[in-house]
Amino acid sequence: MLEALKNFLSRLFGRSAHAPTDKKEEDRVPRHRSAKEPIARPRVNLDGEENLRVILMDEEENLFVEIQRRIKAGQFELPQLRQTSMAVMALANDPSADIQEITNLIQADPVLSSQLVKTANSALYSGLEPITSLHDGVMRLGLRALRTMILTASMKGLVLSGKGLTRYAEEVWAQAASVASIARAISPFTEFDKEKAFLLALLHDVGKFPLLAMLAEQSKRYKGGVTRALIGKAFAGFHEPVGRALAEHWKLGDELVSVAGNHHDFASNEDFGNSAALVSLAHKLDLYLSLRDEAGFLELTESPEVEFLGISPARRMDLLEAAKRAYSRRSKFKAAA
Numbered sequence: 001m002l003e004a005l006k007n008f009l010s011r012l013f014g015r016s017a018h019a020p021t022d023k024k025e026e027d028r029v030p031r032h033r034s035a036k037e038p039i040a041r042p043r044v045n046l047d048g049e050e051n052l053r054v055i056l057m058d059e060e061e062n063l064f065v066e067i068q069r070r071i072k073a074g075q076f077e078l079p080q081l082r083q084t085s086m087a088v089m090a091l092a093n094d095p096s097a098d099i100q101e102i103t104n105l106i107q108a109d110p111v112l113s114s115q116l117v118k119t120a121n122s123a124l125y126s127g128l129e130p131i132t133s134l135h136d137g138v139m140r141l142g143l144r145a146l147r148t149m150i151l152t153a154s155m156k157g158l159v160l161s162g163k164g165l166t167r168y169a170e171e172v173w174a175q176a177a178s179v180a181s182i183a184r185a186i187s188p189f190t191e192f193d194k195e196k197a198f199l200l201a202l203l204h205d206v207g208k209f210p211l212l213a214m215l216a217e218q219s220k221r222y223k224g225g226v227t228r229a230l231i232g233k234a235f236a237g238f239h240e241p242v243g244r245a246l247a248e249h250w251k252l253g254d255e256l257v258s259v260a261g262n263h264h265d266f267a268s269n270e271d272f273g274n275s276a277a278l279v280s281l282a283h284k285l286d287l288y289l290s291l292r293d294e295a296g297f298l299e300l301t302e303s304p305e306v307e308f309l310g311i312s313p314a315r316r317m318d319l320l321e322a323a324k325r326a327y328s329r330r331s332k333f334k335a336a337a
């Protein structure tokens with residue numbers, strides 16, 4: 001009877017029936033959201049390992065097993081970036097690229113053109129004068145920031161294009177954008193430049209989007225629909241391998257492929273451990289800020305990530321402050337939008 005009750009609660013809250021015994025960890029998980037509460041915040045950590053221990057109902061478990069089978073067999077669809085985006089990104093990867101060639105490509109794409117003008121004139125990049133041409137915009141941003149801008153715009157369009165489970169896609173996107181802002185803000189405490197930190201964090205959980213599409217497609221054959229518990233279990237089980245496959249498909253380069261494929265167990269990422277630790281830290285900072293868990297947030301000064309990144313103890317409180325400022329700037333911006 002007790003076990004049945006535990007399972008029921010586990011399903012209701014999308015958490016494990018054999019939940020961690022650490023009371024503090026338990027307290028950090030917020031109550032389940034009602035339909036009227038805002039979508040993006042506070043959020044639970046949908047991809048945490050604890051989600052793997054959730055016990056699903058038979059029908060959902062079958063769906064989970066089918067998704068597992070499809071992933072192992074490589075039978076899943078990966079979203080395609082627009083051709084212009086891929087072409088501009090390929091050129092932007094080449095330090096000797098012809099700026100005029102890049103500008104011409106962007107010019108032929110109205111969405112990218114307007115995004116470039118908007119970004120170049122935004123507070124982050126703006127000079128004294130607004131830009132008057134796309135060429136000026138490319139020059140102002142530089143190739144690395146241009147690549148970030150294109151990926152951000154293309155990804156946002158793709159993931160929010162309504163291929164099913166849009167509510168969750170919006171939530172995952174909001175989290176990725178917030179984690180990316182935090183990673184950029186804390187980059188001066190690490191070896192990373194701000195553009196690289198932003199991009200790594202924006203893309204680290206990219207595997208969740210094909211998974212949502214797969215769940216939406218697969219669930220059409222079942223009556224019950226897709227629950228948060230099932231999404232959490234699928235994310236926890238598969239978002240890294242699917243992320244690796246998607247980053248490879250988008251030709252994002254070795255580092256992004258490696259981080260998308262292995263960031264939770266960052267210390268085991270032999271090639272890009274620091275990059276994986278950075279996104280893991282930014283993710284945790286965002287999570288505790290969104291939960292308004294001050295104690296958990298402060299404990300991050302002693303997290304394995306800050307140790308791994310070699311951030312000196314004297315600078316760790318400043319790092320937390322930088323993360324907090326980035327988070328509240330973003331929240332204010334969202335509230336005003």
Ligand SMILES: [Fe+2]
Pocket residue numbers: 047204205239263264
């Ligand atoms: Fe993740």
